[in-house]
Amino acid sequence: MDQYSDLNNTAKEILAEIGNIGTGHAITSLSEMIGRRIDMDCPSVHILEYHKVPELLGGVEQVQAGVLLQVTGDISGMFMFLISESFLKIMLQELTGVKIEDVGRLEEMERSAVCEMGNIMCCSYINALAQMMNFKIDVSVPDLCVDMTGALLSVPMIYFANISDELLLIQASYHLGDLSVVNNVLFLPEMESLKRIFEALGESYEG
Helix, strand or coil, X not given: CCCHHHECHHHHHHXXXXXXXXXXHHHXXXXXXXXXXXXXXXXXXXXEEHHHHHHHXXXXXXXXEEEEEEEEECCCEEEXXXXXXXXHHHHHHHHHCCCCCCCCCCCHHHHHHHHHHXXXXXXXXXXXXXXXXXXXXXXXXXXXXXXXXXXXXXXXXXHCCCCCCEEEEEEEEXXXXXXXXXXXXXXXXCHHHHHHHHHHCCCCCEC
């Protein structure tokens, strides 16, 4: 297997199930953070070439918050939680009681809250992986950047340029009161780590 698109349908279904479990855990944790119910639709997993991703995320100039975590241990790679501007504003208002006008100018407390949101999201997927395969996975301190989608995606593109020109995108629609948004988690395991995941599950991963 040389790239993510080499995965067979069964392997893709397994990734979708991991995405479903991880998103469910994450939504529960985020709901507890703000003391309000958050509903979600069943997440979908996409395998896309980098240049096709910005369009799916609303365009290269769409402003989002990106929380990046590196994973090491039994698997190596990167997770990035992309939080839409509208969802970010309402979550921060719920957490801080202050209306946020400009997500590009967050105070330190607000940045810490966003990092914790991203940490919760990404670690929900990481914990799902670890429990399903009995893996030991170490996670870096989350790194936050608020920027346009194109700029946020440049980080994983540079990091994985010599590994793959594709990425795994887990998309889920969240519903918080009258607000419905789509948030995204980029899952970028190194190829050997992806093979290890399916081998641990006793599954064939190539078509």
